[in-house]
Amino acid sequence: MNTFPLFFKFTDQPILIVGGGEVAQRKADLLSRAGAHITIVAPQISHEIRELLGDDKHSLITAEYDKQYLAGKRIVIAGTDDEALNHQVHADCQALNIPVNVVDTPPLCDFIFPAIVDRSPIVIGISSNGKAPVLARLTRARLETLIPQGYGKLAKLAGDMRDEVKSKIPTLTGRRQFWEKAFEGKVSELMFAGRSVEAEQALKQQLEQTHQQLSSKHGDDEQANTKPVGEVYIVGAGPGDPELLTFKALRLMQQADIVYYDALVSDEVLDLCRRDADKVFVGKKRSNHAVAQQNINQMMIDAANTGKRVVRLKGGDPFVFGRGGEEIQAMRAANIPYQVVPGITAANAAACYTGIPLTHRDHAQSVRFVTGFLKSGEPNQGFDSLTNPKETIVFYMGLHSIERLTTGLMDAGRDKDTPIAIVSHASLPTQQVMTGTLEDIVAKHEANPLPTPALLIVGEVAKLHDELAWYGEHISDSDQQAHALNMV
């Protein structure tokens, strides 16, 4: 570590910036946000700097640099395009022992401006010690995505309550446990969900409970650590590629005490759950109902009632053929707090990863998501409403009934030449696509069946796959003929 990170109070501190252009402006912007009194000295000062530092607090001096301007300054920044002048400023500062930064010139810097993640009052500074500023910025980008925006508000709330907590929880261990519970449980979740008033109430309630336990005759340090309030998170895990998870899904997965997951949740996604969490498979395969929905609901309720944070991890989006609605109805009835996190539904993933836009100004003005899972013996219904040639239809759970679905559409009047695509394992490395028409797809698929999960995309847009495909394997007509003729 050849520079040391310190967080310096610049409020009302005098700082000199030599230079009046863009470089100076960037530093002025940062330092003015930290509350510094900024003096700019340069023969020409840009319009932008004048706007930025327009109030009386700052001084703009239109003049050549002179070392008289260094007097009394806490730090100095040289950001001119005159190398000799930059060296001069550096030498003058050294003589007066004032820390100086010559922008983009590491050997002439006593201190470095880090890349900053600002969740005030939480602030993170990242430095590569001038070796790889781009890498520092990329590190920053990663942290930005990991740290919820609500962190700052959470820290502020904690700051506001700090004295009260100190007076009500006398021991250090007790306070540590109290804050851990607040930052990892309901209080933080409420804050991250934008419900700051409720977060404050929850924190006060948690403090009262802890306080009461401490003052009861059995109260001791151990008891201050009350059980966390259980909650259920119904989380969309997307189509399989872990990169398609939302930040929120990932965060909640990493907090889970127990995870109930479906057959469609990929191993790669499951691996991202908290290592210590119990992982319970409750998947339903088409013919084999592993765990009845009612039992899944009950398992979640029981776990939440023992104080656990329960993640219900579902393929795709919980509210698209995902029974998410039924599950939260059960949670409501049992008075269990819950949140629902959207996921990328299979239709969206399949569309993007195959180059089949679901809508397109020339081909489709609307799109429908329809279940293709027809209970045996049930008459085909609803095909009459699926005949609009300018509408895309996505059938979920339709591969097994592809013959009934295509025949049903043609019987209802949809053109037999309507393009159709079967997309298997959308977004996964094993993705495969087969295209054809309502008339010929069944025979094609029989000759070369694709594995489930798969969905069907019906409509003019399906033919765009040939032109726009960019991912995975495509079984085109010519491929199929070539395979048949043993040409490849």
Ligand code: SAH
């Ligand atoms: N809630 C899920 C859908 C569950 S229904 C979602 O929003 O995606 C299950 C059906 O989704 C499967 O039969 C299949 O049609 C489709 N499906 C799910 N994942 C898929 C994938 N990776 N590729 C293609 N289809 C998929």
